[in-house]
Amino acid sequence: MDVSLPAGANPPAGADAVFDAGRASPMIAQYQALKRAHPGALLFFRMGDFYELFFEDALVAAPALEIALTKRGRHAGEDIPMCGVPIHNAELYLHRLIRKGFKVAICEQLEDPAEARKRGGKSLVKRDVIRIVTPGTLTEDALLDARSSNYLVAVAASGGELALAWVDISTGAFWTEAVERAGLPAALARLSAGEILVPERLFAEPTLAGTWREAGEAVTPLPDASFDSIAAERRLCQAFKVATLEGFGGFGRAELAAAGAILGYLELTQKGLLPRLDRPRRLESRAVLQIDPATRRNLELVTSLSGSREGSLLAAIDRTVTNAGGRLLCERLSAPLARPEPIRARLDEVESFVESPDRRADVREALRRCPDLGRALSRLSLGRGGPRDLLAVARGLEQAGALRDAIGDEPALAGIARRLVPLGALVDRLVGSLEDEVPLLARDGGFIRVGRHEELDQLRNLRDQSRRHIAALEEHYRRETGISSLKIRHNNLLGYYVEVPASQLGKVPASFVQRQSMAGATRYSTKELAELESRIASAGDRALALELELFESLRQEVLAEGDAIAVTAQALAELDVAAALAELAVEQRYVRPVVDESASFAIVGGRHPVVEQALARGHDSFVANDCDLGPSRALWLLTGPNMAGKSTFLRQNALITVLAQMGSFVPASSARIGVVDRLFSRVGAADDLARGRSTFMVEMVETAGILNLAGPRSLVILDEIGRGTATYDGLSLAWAVVEHLHDVNRCRGLFATHYHELTALASRLERLSCHTLRVKEWQGQVVFLHEVAPGTADRSYGIHVARLAGLPEAVLRRAEEVLHRLEEGEARSAPAKLADDLPLFAAALRPTSGPACAGAEPSEIERILEDVVPDELTPKDALELVYRLKKCLVEREPRAHIRSR
Numbered sequence: 001m002d003v004s005l006p007a008g009a010n011p012p013a014g015a016d017a018v019f020d021a022g023r024a025s026p027m028i029a030q031y032q033a034l035k036r037a038h039p040g041a042l043l044f045f046r047m048g049d050f051y052e053l054f055f056e057d058a059l060v061a062a063p064a065l066e067i068a069l070t071k072r073g074r075h076a077g078e079d080i081p082m083c084g085v086p087i088h089n090a091e092l093y094l095h096r097l098i099r100k101g102f103k104v105a106i107c108e109q110l111e112d113p114a115e116a117r118k119r120g121g122k123s124l125v126k127r128d129v130i131r132i133v134t135p136g137t138l139t140e141d142a143l144l145d146a147r148s149s150n151y152l153v154a155v156a157a158s159g160g161e162l163a164l165a166w167v168d169i170s171t172g173a174f175w176t177e178a179v180e181r182a183g184l185p186a187a188l189a190r191l192s193a194g195e196i197l198v199p200e201r202l203f204a205e206p207t208l209a210g211t212w213r214e215a216g217e218a219v220t221p222l223p224d225a226s227f228d229s230i231a232a233e234r235r236l237c238q239a240f241k242v243a244t245l246e247g248f249g250g251f252g253r254a255e256l257a258a259a260g261a262i263l264g265y266l267e268l269t270q271k272g273l274l275p276r277l278d279r280p281r282r283l284e285s286r287a288v289l290q291i292d293p294a295t296r297r298n299l300e301l302v303t304s305l306s307g308s309r310e311g312s313l314l315a316a317i318d319r320t321v322t323n324a325g326g327r328l329l330c331e332r333l334s335a336p337l338a339r340p341e342p343i344r345a346r347l348d349e350v351e352s353f354v355e356s357p358d359r360r361a362d363v364r365e366a367l368r369r370c371p372d373l374g375r376a377l378s379r380l381s382l383g384r385g386g387p388r389d390l391l392a393v394a395r396g397l398e399q400a401g402a403l404r405d406a407i408g409d410e411p412a413l414a415g416i417a418r419r420l421v422p423l424g425a426l427v428d429r430l431v432g433s434l435e436d437e438v439p440l441l442a443r444d445g446g447f448i449r450v451g452r453h454e455e456l457d458q459l460r461n462l463r464d465q466s467r468r469h470i471a472a473l474e475e476h477y478r479r480e481t482g483i484s485s486l487k488i489r490h491n492n493l494l495g496y497y498v499e500v501p502a503s504q505l506g507k508v509p510a511s512f513v514q515r516q517s518m519a520g521a522t523r524y525s526t527k528e529l530a531e532l533e534s535r536i537a538s539a540g541d542r543a544l545a546l547e548l549e550l551f552e553s554l555r556q557e558v559l560a561e562g563d564a565i566a567v568t569a570q571a572l573a574e575l576d577v578a579a580a581l582a583e584l585a586v587e588q589r590y591v592r593p594v595v596d597e598s599a600s601f602a603i604v605g606g607r608h609p610v611v612e613q614a615l616a617r618g619h620d621s622f623v624a625n626d627c628d629l630g631p632s633r634a635l636w637l638l639t640g641p642n643m644a645g646k647s648t649f650l651r652q653n654a655l656i657t658v659l660a661q662m663g664s665f666v667p668a669s670s671a672r673i674g675v676v677d678r679l680f681s682r683v684g685a686a687d688d689l690a691r692g693r694s695t696f697m698v699e700m701v702e703t704a705g706i707l708n709l710a711g712p713r714s715l716v717i718l719d720e721i722g723r724g725t726a727t728y729d730g731l732s733l734a735w736a737v738v739e740h741l742h743d744v745n746r747c748r749g750l751f752a753t754h755y756h757e758l759t760a761l762a763s764r765l766e767r768l769s770c771h772t773l774r775v776k777e778w779q780g781q782v783v784f785l786h787e788v789a790p791g792t793a794d795r796s797y798g799i800h801v802a803r804l805a806g807l808p809e810a811v812l813r814r815a816e817e818v819l820h821r822l823e824e825g826e827a828r829s830a831p832a833k834l835a836d837d838l839p840l841f842a843a844a845l846r847p848t849s850g851p852a853c854a855g856a857e858p859s860e861i862e863r864i865l866e867d868v869v870p871d872e873l874t875p876k877d878a879l880e881l882v883y884r885l886k887k888c889l890v891e892r893e894p895r896a897h898i899r900s901r
């Protein structure tokens with residue numbers, strides 16, 4: 001959509017006190033004072049029907065908004081740069097600026113210019129900032145994504161503890177969580193916050209620099225004083241009108257500090273107005289499945305690698321019918337649980353809907369009629385709501401009552417049913433007071449039902465009759481003057497006026513007072529018209545004022561039930577998610593998983609939820625596979641040709657775990673999962689050039705994170721570790737990583753590799769077993785069966801895949817020739833012996849018997865080794881020796897660093 005503002009659309013200069021030359025004019029002084037009070041935000045300075053931006057703000061905002069940069073008046077001998085946006089579609093521009101990471105202070109006129117004029121000729125209109133719009137404090141539908149939560153997060157530290165607090169002010173959800181340092185990136189990635197408040201001291205800590213970088217634009221550093229835990233306690237007590245926080249559960253100092261910082265920031269940005277918030281609740285870190293940012297990205301849980309929702313797991317499983325349900329599904333997918341009991345409770349809810357299709361259909365039908373209760377309530381609480389929000393509350397509550405009846409006495413849904421509070425009296429009052437169709441903004445009037453309020457009805461009649469009087473007056477003037485084309489019109493400048501075309505001017509009576517003459521017509525005022533106008537205006541104004549009063553009293557009635565409405569909104573969302581997951585389960589043939597405290601991981605007939613649906617669209621079917629990572633075979637080494645389905649298999653098991661632990665049925669014929677506490681996945685490789693990390697570096701950083709954090713309850717998915725470097729470095733690293741996972745981390749895991757040499761490890765590591773993806777060679781073609789079976793792959797068929805990809809035939813033939821020779825050489829080097837040759841260095845240093853090594857003369861490496869007396873080497877000598885040998889190898893035998901497959 002083109003939202004650029006034509007240069008001429010700015011209001012004329014001089015509409016308010018002037019921006020004049022020389023000293024700061026009163027207007028500039030007012031502007032500059034407001035600007036100084038709100039550093040770090042662009043100032044939207046209200047002037048009539050526009051928000052204007054001046055000086056530096058104009059220079060920054062004009063290109064960001066793609067609107068014309070103009071100038072207005074002069075200051076200190078220079079033109080003042082300016083740009084502006086019309087208020088009627090200011091939200092559009094705000095949206096653009098917020099998206100680009102700006103914060104915007106909205107400065108309004110606090111009085112009518114006429115009132116200012118009454119104080120004397122050049123008096124300034126009073127203005128002040130009424131709100132600072134920041135990415136974490138949005139409430140408007142136009143600025144928010146309807147189907148994802150928008151969190152404002154604060155991170156705080158106290159006495160060595162670290163904690164988070166977060167709110168979604170568009171629904172009032174308020175949480176705290178104590179986190180370990182190592183768990184901070186995972187917690188922040190889970191929340192995917194719109195804005196993260198960080199004390200300057202933490203922001204400057206070098207060990208956290210990577211975390212803040214990861215969060216990017218969202219981070220807002222604030223003075224350390226904003227995170228004072230004593231002040232925080234006071235703030236929380238005030239906000240929730242309690243004398244002590246004891247009843248809220250035991251918050252740590254850092255949690256208090258973070259929660260207090262959030263309240264402080266809300267007060268600052270909302271200018272003292274606090275939205276309705278739930279009482280803060282503590283989330284225990286161990287209650288949720290820990291998923292670090294890289295794993296989250298790799299598994300494409302809520303967005304695909306390209307950043308869009310399309311292609312993600314969320315898009316594949318979302319069958320919710322309300323926005324609130326969509327948000328809750330997204331939250332649950334981002335934060336699956338790590339305790340079997342609450343998972344089972346969620347699964348019970350889903351199962352009850354799977355088993356009763358009729359109830360499911362009825363509930364989903366009723367939910368479709370449910371507006372976004374939570375967001376409507378939040379706007380009303382901040383004074384930003386309108387009649388449509390009141391009506392949304394009424395309709396939502398009405399449906400809540402209907403849904404409670406539809407659920408009946410189903411035991412699995414009793415917990416939800418109890419929280420659906422229909423508030424019948426409030427609904428009756430709202431529905432009785434409001435028209436069926438109401439305007440968005442209260443100031444537009446016309447939303448209170450006719451017949452509801454006697455005085456209002458009288459005023460409206462008066463106003464509407466007056467309008468009929470205008471029509472009658474027009475008719476009267478036409479007859480009296482004989483000017484049939486005479487019209488009575490209205491604009492903001494002249495009010496009501498009579499317009500006569502130029503050709504008829506001779507017939508205009510003397511009593512008409514000329515106001516404005518234009519090319520084709522002349523405009524007049526008359527005494528009768530002025531009187532009528534004043535009657536219309538006063539009746540209209542009084543009617544509107546009365547309607548606004550009635551709106552305010554309805555708003556207060558709604559807010560008085562705010563907590564009950566918020567609870568109902570949450571219950572409706574939970575109902576939507578349960579019914580939607582049941583719909584998905586039936587549609588996609590998912591089964592209820594068993595999630596318990598055991599150490600099992602037994603998936604029978606597992607499928608990849610996203611790939612399966614994609615294949616189905618092309619009428620292809622997905623080949624189901626089993627995966628059993630029970631205690632005696634917790635680690636699988638998966639080999640198989642390119643394109644055989646290794647990555648798909650790895651991911652599907654991680655995704656089945658996520659689905660099971662978020663409380664969803666899973667794509668399998670049966671699944672038993674001993675609850676997983678941390679999920680790690682390193683799949684694929686991408687450069688992170690922006691952060692100066694190469695592909696290999698990214699791979700190693702992520703692998704380091706896994707080896708340091710994975711424990712016996714973790715599930716680790718590793719795909720092609722080590723492929724980003726020279727063969728032997730890569731193989732050695734992969735080798736050592738598998739050993740570490742097996743011996744030290746002792747986690748459940750799947751490790752896919754093209755280093756077939758690694759399969760030799762199975763004979764030494766008791767819980768490691770080898771599996772492969774089967775292929776069939778048929779008439780010179782390779783057929784991928786996508787079946788996982790015990791065993792190892794003998795070839796990678798990389799050249800076959802390259803042929804499918806369209807590499808030139810000459811290149812393919814040459815590659816086949818090289819492969820043949822390399823394989824001949826490899827056969828003679830007996831790589832399987834590697835397993836017996838630990839430590840690894842010995843294996844890596846043994847000269848290969850490829851063509852480049854086949855000389856009769858002893859090689860340089862052999863000569864060096866001949867001179868070495870191992871017992872006389874210091875550790876430093878040994879290390880230098882390794883470097884020397886390695887250098888020789890690279891100089892003499894670059895081919896050894898080509899991957900041989």
Ligand SMILES: Nc1ncnc2c1ncn2[C@@H]1O[C@H](COP(=O)(O)OP(=O)(O)OP(=O)(O)O)[C@@H](O)[C@H]1O
Nearest residue numbers: 621622623624641642643644645646647648649786
């Ligand atoms: N179980 C399956 N059933 C049907 N099709 C599958 C299955 N698994 C994978 N595929 C198809 O095969 C394609 C390749 O799968 P995948 O990327 O997992 O292979 P890979 O073995 O990891 O390949 P590479 O080693 O080249 O990375 C997928 O895009 C998918 O379309």
